[in-house]
Amino acid sequence: MEEKEANTCIVCGQPKEEGITVVTEFICTSCESEMVNTNVEDERYPFFVKQLKQLWVRFHV
Numbered sequence: 863m864e865e866k867e868a869n870t871c872i873v874c875g876q877p878k879e880e881g882i883t884v885v886t887e888f889i890c891t892s893c894e895s896e897m898v899n900t901n902v903e904d905e906r907y908p909f910f911v912k913q914l915k916q917l918w919v920r921f922h923v
C-alpha cells in the first residue's frame with residue numbers, strides 16, 4: 863500500500879511526507895496549495911512556472 867517516506871519537493875527542496883507525485887517528481891502539499899493560490903501577477907509565479915517546467919519537459923520526452 864502507501865508508504866510514508868520523505869520525498870524531496872522539487873519546489874521548496876525540502877523533504878516532506880505529504881504531497882503529490884507528478885510523473886516522477888514530488889511536490890509537497892504546502893507548495894501545491896501555494897501554487898494554486900498564486901496568481902499570475904505574483905512575483906513568485908515565474909519561480910513556480912520554472913520549477914514546473916522541469917516536470918513538463920521530462921513528461922514530454
Ligand SMILES: [Zn+2]
Pocket residue numbers: 871872873874875876878889890891892893894
Ligand atoms: Zn515544497
